[in-house]
Structure formats: C-alpha cells, structure tokens
Amino acid sequence: MPASTHLGSQLVDLCSVLLLLCCFAIVAQRRLSACVDLFALQSAFLAATAALVAFLTGHKHIYFAAALTIVIKVIVLPRILRKVIERLNVSRELGMNINIPAGLLICGALVIIAFFITQPIIPLGYLLTRDSLAIALAIILIGFFTMIARQKAITQMVGFLVMENGVFLGATAAAYGMPLIVELGVFFDVLVAGLIVGIYTHRLQDTFDSVDTSTLTVLKE
Amino acid sequence: MTALLTGLLACYLLGGLLPLCTTRPHLQNLFAHGCAAAAGVVGIVLGVAGLLSTTPLALSLASNIPHLTFAIRLDPLAAFFVLTISLVGLAASIYASGYVDEFSGRVSVGLLGSLLNGFLLSMTLVVLADNGFFFLILWEVMSLLSYALVVTEHEKPGVREAGLFYLIMTHVGTAFIILTFLIFFQDTGSFSFEAFRHPDQQLPEGLRSIAFFTALIGFGAKTGIVPLHVWLPYAHPAAPSHISALMSGVMIKTAIYGLIRVYFDFMGGEFPWWWGFTLLVAGTVSALLGVMYALMEHDLKSLLACHSVENIGIILLGMGAGMIFHTYGLHELAALGLLAGLYHTINHAAFKALLFLGAGALQFATHTRHIEEYGGLLRRMPWTGAFFLIGAVSIAALPPTNGFVSEWLVFQSLFLSFQLPSLFLKLMLPIAAAMLALTGALALACVAKAFGMSFLAQPRSAHARHATEVPRSMLVGMGFLAGLCTVLGLAPMLVVPLLDRVTAPLTGVAISSQVLALDGWVVAPVTVEFSSISTPVLAMVLVGAGALGLLMARLCGKGLRARYYKTWGCGLNLTPRMEYTATGFAQPIKQVFEAIYQPTVKLEQEFLEQSKYFIKHQRFESHIEPVFEKYLYRPVVTLLLATADRLRIIQAGSLHLYLTYIFVTLVLLLLWAG
Numbered sequence: 001m002p003a004s005t006h007l008g009s010q011l012v013d014l015c016s017v018l019l020l021l022c023c024f025a026i027v028a029q030r031r032l033s034a035c036v037d038l039f040a041l042q043s044a045f046l047a048a049t050a051a052l053v054a055f056l057t058g059h060k061h062i063y064f065a066a067a068l069t070i071v072i073k074v075i076v077l078p079r080i081l082r083k084v085i086e087r088l089n090v091s092r093e094l095g096m097n098i099n100i101p102a103g104l105l106i107c108g109a110l111v112i113i114a115f116f117i118t119q120p121i122i123p124l125g126y127l128l129t130r131d132s133l134a135i136a137l138a139i140i141l142i143g144f145f146t147m148i149a150r151q152k153a154i155t156q157m158v159g160f161l162v163m164e165n166g167v168f169l170g171a172t173a174a175a176y177g178m179p180l181i182v183e184l185g186v187f188f189d190v191l192v193a194g195l196i197v198g199i200y201t202h203r204l205q206d207t208f209d210s211v212d213t214s215t216l217t218v219l220k221e
Numbered sequence: 222m223t224a225l226l227t228g229l230l231a232c233y234l235l236g237g238l239l240p241l242c243t244t245r246p247h248l249q250n251l252f253a254h255g256c257a258a259a260a261g262v263v264g265i266v267l268g269v270a271g272l273l274s275t276t277p278l279a280l281s282l283a284s285n286i287p288h289l290t291f292a293i294r295l296d297p298l299a300a301f302f303v304l305t306i307s308l309v310g311l312a313a314s315i316y317a318s319g320y321v322d323e324f325s326g327r328v329s330v331g332l333l334g335s336l337l338n339g340f341l342l343s344m345t346l347v348v349l350a351d352n353g354f355f356f357l358i359l360w361e362v363m364s365l366l367s368y369a370l371v372v373t374e375h376e377k378p379g380v381r382e383a384g385l386f387y388l389i390m391t392h393v394g395t396a397f398i399i400l401t402f403l404i405f406f407q408d409t410g411s412f413s414f415e416a417f418r419h420p421d422q423q424l425p426e427g428l429r430s431i432a433f434f435t436a437l438i439g440f441g442a443k444t445g446i447v448p449l450h451v452w453l454p455y456a457h458p459a460a461p462s463h464i465s466a467l468m469s470g471v472m473i474k475t476a477i478y479g480l481i482r483v484y485f486d487f488m489g490g491e492f493p494w495w496w497g498f499t500l501l502v503a504g505t506v507s508a509l510l511g512v513m514y515a516l517m518e519h520d521l522k523s524l525l526a527c528h529s530v531e532n533i534g535i536i537l538l539g540m541g542a543g544m545i546f547h548t549y550g551l552h553e554l555a556a557l558g559l560l561a562g563l564y565h566t567i568n569h570a571a572f573k574a575l576l577f578l579g580a581g582a583l584q585f586a587t588h589t590r591h592i593e594e595y596g597g598l599l600r601r602m603p604w605t606g607a608f609f610l611i612g613a614v615s616i617a618a619l620p621p622t623n624g625f626v627s628e629w630l631v632f633q634s635l636f637l638s639f640q641l642p643s644l645f646l647k648l649m650l651p652i653a654a655a656m657l658a659l660t661g662a663l664a665l666a667c668v669a670k671a672f673g674m675s676f677l678a679q680p681r682s683a684h685a686r687h688a689t690e691v692p693r694s695m696l697v698g699m700g701f702l703a704g705l706c707t708v709l710g711l712a713p714m715l716v717v718p719l720l721d722r723v724t725a726p727l728t729g730v731a732i733s734s735q736v737l738a739l740d741g742w743v744v745a746p747v748t749v750e751f752s753s754i755s756t757p758v759l760a761m762v763l764v765g766a767g768a769l770g771l772l773m774a775r776l777c778g779k780g781l782r783a784r785y786y787k788t789w790g791c792g793l794n795l796t797p798r799m800e801y802t803a804t805g806f807a808q809p810i811k812q813v814f815e816a817i818y819q820p821t822v823k824l825e826q827e828f829l830e831q832s833k834y835f836i837k838h839q840r841f842e843s844h845i846e847p848v849f850e851k852y853l854y855r856p857v858v859t860l861l862l863a864t865a866d867r868l869r870i871i872q873a874g875s876l877h878l879y880l881t882y883i884f885v886t887l888v889l890l891l892l893w894a895g
Contacts, residue, residue: 097877110888117891141888148880156876213876 008056009131015049016132019169020111023142023162027103027149030093035158036081043073046165049132053172061180062172068187069168077161077194084154084198088205095212098149107142114138132173139166153201153211157194164190222278222295225267229345232260236338240331250318253334257314257341264307264345271300272719279351286354288412294351297723298486302348302478305567308705309470309574310341313463316578316698319691320463323585328373333461340366340467347475353402353412360398360475364391364443367472370464371456380459387456390449394442401435401483404428417487429488433496436483437503444476446537447507448849450530454514457529458522458590462581463698465522469529470574474566477536484544485559485727494646497544500537505653508534508660513817516667516810517845519592519803521580524671525573528616531660532569536562538653539631542638545646547728553735553747554637556728560720560736561630567716568623568709572615575702579609582695583675586688592674592803594684599676601688606676608699613668615706618661621756621763623709626744629754632657633746666810674803681797711756714741804843811845819846 022042029035047069054062085091098106114137122130143166146159164186171178178186201211208215236256240249271278277299281292295303317337321330343363350356368391372384402412408424409416424432442449453473457465484492511530518524543558582605583598584590599606611622618624635657638650680686690696709716714737721733738749745753788795811818823842829835871882 113888113892117894137891141884144880144884144887148877148884151877 008052011052012049012056013131013135015045015052016135016169016173018045019049019165020135020138020142023139024104024107026158026162027107027142027146028100030100032085032091032093032152032154033082035155036078036085039081039158039161040074040078042162042165043069046169047074049169050172050177053176057176059176061183062177064180065168065177065183068183072187072191073161073165076191080194080198081154081157084201088154088201088211090152090154090211093150093152093155095151096149097151103145103149107145110141110145111138114141130173132169136166136170136173139163139169142166151212151214153197153204153213156213157197157201160193160197161190222267222270222274223280225263225270226278226280226293226295229260229263229267230342232256232263233338233342233345236260237335237342240334243331246325246330249329249331249334250321253331253338254314254318254321257317257334257338258311260338260341261307261311261314264303264310267295268300268304268307269719271295271303272297272722281351288406289354289358290352290413291355292351292413293346293349294414295349297726298478298481299348301563301567301720301723302474303345305474305570306341306344306348306471308567309467309570309702312574312578312698312701312705313337313466314341314698315701316466316581316695317461317463319694319698320461320581320585322692324373324461327376333370333373336366336370337464337467340370340464344467344472344475348478351414353406353414353417355412356414357395357399357402360395363472363475364388364395367460367464367468371460371468373461373464374459377459379455383452383455383459387452390442390452394439394449397435397439397442398479399439401432401439404432404435405487414482414487418489423491430493430496432488433484433492433499436480437499440476440479440483441503444473444480444533445507445511445530446503446533447510447530448853450507450511451847451849451854453526453530454518454523457526457577458520462522462577462584465526465581466574466577469526469577470570473529473533474570477533477540477562477566480540481559481727484540489727492544492548494545494548494643497541497546497548498646498649500541500544501649501653502541504534504537504539504541505656506534507531507537509656509663510817512660512663512667513810513814516663516670516807517818520590521583521592521595521671521675522577522590524592524667525576525580528576528664528667529569529573531664532565532573532616534660535628535631535657536565536569538562538657539565539627539634542631542634542650542653543728545638545641545650546634549641549643551640552728552730553732554634554640556721556724556730556732557630557637557736557747558634559724559728560717560732561627561634563720563723564630564716565624565627568615568627568706571702571705571709572612572622572624575608575612575699575706576616578695578699578702579605579612582609582691582699583688585691585695587682587684589682589684592671594682595675596681596685596797596800597677597679598685598688601680601685602676602690604696605691605699608696608703609676610672611703611706613672615710617665617668619665620754621710621759623706626710626713626754626756628657628661630744630746633752637746637751663810666807670803670806674801674806678800679795679797681800711760713737713744713756717741717744817848819848820844821846 019042022038022045026035026038029038047066050062050066050069054060054066115134118134118137122133140163143159143163146162147156150156150159177183204211233256236253239252239256243249277294277296279292279294281290283290314337321333324330324333340363343359343366347356347359347363350359368384368388371387372380375381404424405417406412408422409420438449445453457469460468508531511527511534515524515527515531518527539558539562543555543562546558547555580590582602583595586602587595615622615624618628632654635650635654638647641647717736718733721731725731732747735747736744738745738753742757743749743753743755745751811820821844825840826836827838829837
C-alpha cells in the first residue's frame with residue numbers, strides 16, 4: 001500500500017493543513033491577543049501532529065517533544081506575550097506594511113512556491129509524513145512574511161514563533177523529528193527569544209513611546 | 222634537535238599562559254619575560270644547530286582539514302631566521318622585564334607579556350612552517366598579535382588610527398600572499414611546500430610572473446617596500462619599545478624570509494633578468510626614500526621606523542643583485558649577493574633592535590619621544606648613550622661595525638656587475654651602487670642628528686634635565702645587542718660560514734672559503750684580487766691611531782697644563798636656546814631635495830609698532846608633503862568612501878527592509894535550487 005493512502009498518513013496531512021490554516025488566520029488577524037491565541041492553537045495542532053507521528057511510528061522521544069511543545073508553546077510563551085500586550089496597552093495593529101488582502105494573496109503564492117520547490121523531493125521520501133514537508137516550508141515562509149508585513153514587535157515575535165513551528169513540523173516530516181538533545185536546545189532557544197523580545201519591546205516602548213519597529217530607523221547615524 | 226624544538230615551543234607556550242594565571246604584577250613579569258628569555262636561549266642553540274646540521278629536521282602532524290598539515294621543517298634558511306628572531310627576542314625580553322614598569326597601572330603586565338610570548342612564538346613558527354595553509358594561519362596570527370601589541374596604549378591619541386592603518390595594510394598584503402600560494406596550489410594540487418618546491422610540471426611563464434609580483438606586493442607590504450611602507454612610521458612608534466624593536470628588527474624580516482623562500486626555493490634557478498632588476502629598483506628607491514624621510518622625522522621612533530625602510534632597501538639590493546647574477550649563471554656572485562643581503566638582515570635586526578630599545582630607554586627616562594626635547598642626556602644616561610652610539614655607528618655603516626661589513630659586501634656585489642653580459646645591467650648596477658652611497662651619506666647625517674641632538678649639549682626641556690639612567694635589566698638587554706653588533710662586525714669569519722650554509726643550497730655553490738681569505742681575517746667578494754677588507758685590522762688601526770694620538774700628546778705636550786673651563790659663549794651665558802636644533806640640522810638637506818620633500822614653510826611675525834626690527838611675537842611652521850599618502854593612498858581611500866556612500870542607500874536601517882532582503886534571497890535560492 002502506498003504511503004500517501006495510509007490512514008495515518010492522511011491524518012498527519014490533515015493536522016498539517018490545520019497548522020497552515022492557523023497561519024492564514026494569523027496573517028488575516030489585526031488584534032494582537034487573537035494572534036497570540038491563534039499561535040497557541042497552532043502549537044496545539046503541532047503537538048497533536050507530533051503525538052500522532054509518535055503513535056504511528058513508535059518513536060517514544062517524539063511524545064516528549066510533543067509534551068514540551070504543549071508546555072512551552074501552548075502555555076508559557078502565549079502567557080508571556082499576553083502579559084507584554086497587557087502591560088504595553090496595545091491591542092490592535094493599525095499600520096501595516098502590506099494590507100491584509102494583499103498579504104493573503106502573497107501567502108497563497110508562497111504556498112504554491114513551497115509546493116513547487118518540494119515537488120521533486122517528496123516522491124523520493126518513504127516516510128508516512130513526507131507530504132507535510134511542503135506544508136512545513138509554506139509555514140516557514142509565511143512566518144517570515146509576517147515578520148516583514150507587521151510593524152509591532154509582538155506580531156514579529158509571533159511570526160518568528162510560527163517559523164519555528166514550521167521548522168519543527170519540517171523536522172518531524174522529513175526525519176521523524178530531530179534527536180532529543182537538539183529539540184531541547186531549540187525549545188530553550190525559543191524560550192529565551194520570547195523573554196528577550198519581552199524585554200526588548202519594553203525598552204522600545206520606553207525609548208520611542210511605541211512598539212513599532214519602524215521607528216528604529218532613527219538609530220541610523 | 223627535536224628536543225630543542227619542543228623546549229622552544231614549551232617555553233613560549235608557558236610564557237603565554239602562566240602570566241595569565243596570576244594577578245600579581247611582579248610574578249606575571251617574571252613568568253612572561255623569564256619564559257621568553259629561556260625560549261630565546263633555546264632558540265639560539267636550535268638556530269645554530271639547524272645551520273650546522275646536514276639534513277633538515279622535518280616534523281609533521283596531519284589534520285582533519287583538507288590540505289592542512291601542521292608541518293615543520295628546519296632547513297638552514299629557516300634556522301638562520303630562527304636564530305635572528307631568538308637573538309632579538311632574548312634581548313627584548315630581558316629589556317622588557319624592566320621596561321614594563323613604564324606601563325604599570327595602565328596596562329596589564331600579564332597580558333602584555335603573554336602577547337609578547339605569543340608574538341615571538343608565531344614569528345618562529347612562520348619561518349618553520351612547511352605547509353602553505355599552516356604558514357598563512359601563522360602569518361595571520363603574527364599580524365593580529367602584533368596589531369594587539371601596537372594598540373597597547375590605545376587610550377593615547379593616534380595609536381588606534383596607527384593600529385587600524387597597520388591592520389589594513391597587513392591584510393592587503395596577506396591577500397596577495399594567499400594569491401601567490403593559490404597559484405602554486407593550482408599547479409601542484411597541494412599546499413605542501415615540498416610540492417611547491419618540486420612541481421610535476423613547470424608553471425607557465427605568465428603565471429610565474431604574476432606569482433612574482435603578488436609575492437613582492439604581499440611580502441612587500443609587511444616589510445615596507447616603497448610605496449607600501451607608509452604604515453611603518455605610524456605603527457612601529459605606537460607600540461611599546463621592546464615590541465617596536467621586535468617588529469622593526471625581526472617581524473619585517475619574516476617577509477624577507479618569505480621572498481627568499483618563494484623566489485629561490487619555490488621558483489629556484491629559473492627567473493628572467495627583470496625579476497632581479499625589479500627588486501633592485503625597489504631596493505634602491507626604498508633605501509633612498511627611507512633615509513630621506515628619516516631625516517625629516519623628529520620623533521625618535523618614527524625616525525628609526527623610516528630607517529627600517531632604508532635597510533630593507535639595502536637587503537633587497539643584495540637580493541636583487543644576487544637574482545640578476547643567478548639569471549646569467551654567475552653562481553658565485555649570486556651567492557655573494559644573497560649572502561650580503563642575509564648578512565645585512567641579521568645586522569639590521571641587531572642594530573635596529575638596539576636603537577629601538579635605546580629610544581625606549583630615552584622615553585622611559587624622559588616620557589617623550591621628540592628629539593627637540595632631549596639634549597645633554599649622555600651625561601645623565603652614560604650607558605644608554607654608549608649603547609645607542611654603537612647602534613648609531615652601525616646603522617650609519619661606519620667601519621669597523623657590522624653595518625659596514627654587510628653594506629660593503631652589497632657594494633662589492635653591485636660593482637662586480639662588469640662581469641654581466643648585458644650592457645644595460647652593466648650600467649644599471651653601478652647606478653644602484655651610487656644611490657646606495659648617497660643613502661649611506663644621508664644615513665650618517667641622520668644618525669648624527671639623532672645622537673647629537675639627543676645626547677650632546679644641554680638639556681632642552683625639564684624632562685631631559687631630570688632624566689636618570691634606566692634600570693639594570695634594560696641596560697643588560699641593550700648591552701647584549703651592542704655586544705652582538707660588535708661580534709657581527711669584528712668576526713665575519715664566524716658569521717660568513719654560517720650564512721654560506723644558507724645560501725649554498727639556494728644557489729648551488731659554497732663560497733665561504735672564497736669570501737674569507739687568510740684564515741678569515743680578510744673578507745673579499747669572491748676574488749681577493751678585486752678588493753678586500755679586514756674589520757679586525759681596521760678596528761686595531763682605529764684604536765691604535767687613538768692611542769698614538771694620546772701618546773703623542775703625552776710625549777710632546779709635557780710642559781703644557783690642562784685647564785677645564787666653560788665653553789666660551791662670546792661673553793653671554795650659554796642657554797639651550799642657542800643650541801643647534803634637529804630641524805635646523807636637517808634644513809640644508811630639506812633645501813637640496815626640495816623636489817622630493819615639497820616642503821611648506823609658514824612664518825607669522827608680529828612687530829612692535831615703533832620699529833620693525835623688534836619682533837613681538839612669531840610663529841614658525843614647517844611641513845613636508847607626505848607624497849605617497851597624498852597622491853597614491855588618498856585617491857584610493859576617497860574612491861572607497863564614495864562607493865560606500867552610494868551603497869548606503871540599501872542600508873536604510875529599517876528592520877523590515879533587512880528582513881525583506883533575507884526573505885527574497887531565501888525564496889530566490891530555493892527556487893533556483895529547486
């Protein structure tokens with residue numbers, strides 16, 4: 001039986017698609033707190049995907065990674081981000097570098113690019129999860145795009161975290177996850193990045209009375 | 222010899238690490254300079270052993286990095302440079318143990334000592350390396366450590382700029398050296414020097430010529446060949462004096478080593494005549510301009526740095542003459558030219574290091590480097606004065622000093638050009654000799670200025686008035702080098718056979734027995750009939766003449782009585798303001814060579830209202846045009862800055878823009894790869 005028609009494989013694909021949908025929702029969302037919630041939801045889907053892969057393949061360490069995802073990305077990081085939003089009293093993203101309809105169109109194009117790029121690679125794979133690779137790449141690109149399109153430091157952080165989710169999904173898809181020690185390192189990095197951005201936005205607010213990173217251009221000599 | 226080599230490396234490594242393990246300055250001082258001095262002694266033994274041994278010592282250690290092996294080879298050429306480095310290193314580290322007090326409280330003694338050991342180690346390994354990759358790594362380490370040492374006093378104005386200038390120049394040079402090695406690599410497929418030496422197929426003529434030029438520019442930037450010399454007068458004075466002594470005395474010689482290694486060892490035997498001629502021209506120009514700019518410097522250390530350019534020129538003259546003779550198959554003369562160059566290399570290392578240490582002693586005692594603020598120091602610092610005088614006489618190449626012997630040999634190899642078949646070269650080499658003679662005369666004027674204005678007459682400033690003799694360790698360091706200068710001058714019969722072992726494998730003939738006639742008492746340029754000198758006899762004649770004069774005075778002047786009285790000053794009291802100044806001393810030469818110096822003189826005078834014969838206030842300014850900086854470097858820098866200004870458009874400082882750059886690059890790369 002070919003891998004793509006396997007029930008498990010189809011379930012993995014379904015979860016991956018839910019992750020991608022969350023991405024689009026984030027791009028379309030103006031409210032910051034909703035963006036953070038959507039990120040938490042995406043992380044929950046990611047944990048589900050990881051757990052599903054762990055169940056299907058019997059790789060026990062992926063369970064561990066899924067648990068870490070839930071703790072850090074579903075609980076801790078969104079809490080930090082919500083706190084930052086509360087403290088800074090910014091709820092909406094008003095100015096955007098690229099408006100929402102155009103952004104959604106670009107994201108659609110990015111998904112097509114991602115599928116186009118991975119097309120020659122996917123048939124070479126033999127894993128259950130191989131179709132998710134294209135989706136993972138699309139998530140990475142959209143996360144990156146979010147960082148460019150938005151001006152508030154918090155949504156840029158969300159974009160960064162979405163990219164990280166994409167990388168995680170990609171690793172799971174391409175090789176059933178990275179060695180545990182690498183994953184631990186990555187989680188630690190993400191946590192530190194979250195803390196740093198928390199402090200950084202605070203300093204930004206103090207210095208410029210705004211968390212708009214466009215104001216950083218005045219630092220140019 | 223392996224044990225000696227291990228001991229050498231161990232001493233330097235210990236000297237690099239131990240000072241950092243303690244916080245007590247006098248322990249740091251002891252560890253750093255004790256280890257460096259011990260390594261110096263081991264290095265001297267190793268150098269002599271390497272010169273005397275018949276088979277080169279080769280060690281190598283493979284590595285995981287492709288093309289890189291940690292290969293070491295101690296052949297006579299490398300041994301000679303190890304010897305030179307160790308001699309100066311020993312003197313500098315003894316000297317430094319007293320000298321670093323100058324920096325106490327401002328600079329960490331441990332760090333300075335540790336860097337010194339690292340610097341000496343990297344220089345020693347550079348000449349020992351037997352793999353191109355390894356050589357380049359060590360070369361970079363040497364450059365970076367010397368940069369760190371140059372900016373030791375980074376809080377002083379100008380020091381950081383000097384360091385940056387040095388860093389840029391040395392990296393440009395390194396780029397060209399890399400190019401040279403890549404040309405060889407492309408031919409042989411390996412970075413091993415052994416492969417460079419014996420390539421499977423000879424490089425095509427065009428590529429060989431390119432390699433010749435890249436090596437000349439690359440090593441020339443380090444050694445200070447005009448017009449790549451501009452960093453020397455800034456960087457060498459900025460460093461602490463024992464470091465200046467090492468940089469000027471030894472580090473720039475590693476580039477001479479590189480040139481000999483590339484030209485004689487890698488491309489051995491086969492070069493067109495114009496290679497040697499190019500070197501000869503570069504040498505002549507460097508020698509002449511070096512000494513001319515030295516004359517106009519009134520900062521003692523800058524003056525000495527300019528003198529380095531001159532002496533490198535003299536070394537290149539010897540090398541260039543040797544290469545020309547080699548092209549025409551006159552192997553004995555080729556060996557003579559190369560030997561003269563190498564002799565001058567070790568001589569220059571000895572006397573230039575001595576002079577820099579002397580300049581450091583003056584700075585230690587007076588806290589200034591400006592010659593116009595010295596004066597009358599001979600009475601206050603007799604030992605420093607005596608050692609400085611030995612160095613000054615050597616650099617001016619007065620007989621019977623070491624500088625005289627090697628410069629005389631360079632002269633002779635240039636005069637022997639009448640044996641060449643080419644009329645053009647027959648004409649050109651004597652012209653180079655004439656230029657060298659002019660250089661020698663100007664050098665004499667320059668050191669007369671440096672010594673006379675610093676040590677004689679009355680003190681010109683309060684600094685000089687209160688100067689006292691420096692600590693004993695500094696005197697020992699200088700005394701060692703002064704002794705070395707004397708030995709190198711009076712005992713060519715010891716030096717020439719050692720040098721002959723270096724040149725014999727490179728040129729194919731041993732000339733030691735022909736250069737040394739009459740059991741070594743006479744030095745001759747291969748043929749005794751042409752000319753010959755004997756420095757021991759010259760020294761005896763000089764001493765004898767002096768003794769004879771005293772004797773005559775004693776015998777004939779019996780009835781006369783010696784009276785001691787002040788110098789007669791036309792009835793006025795003598796003051797330092799009446800003294801000859803360094804600026805005044807150099808003025809006639811500035812006038813004669815106006816075309817080269819392009820001096821600008823500004824005199825502002827304000828007279829009393831009553832009469833224009835009474836000056837109320839006056840101000841005198843005099844500059845010389847830094848020609849190379851203005852016409853060669855300034856346009857390049859301007860062009861670079863203008864280009865950078867244009868490119869700033871894409872550097873908007875916007876976070877989103879930078880993210881977009883990365884994003885677009887990523888997507889394009891993915892599409893291109895897919």
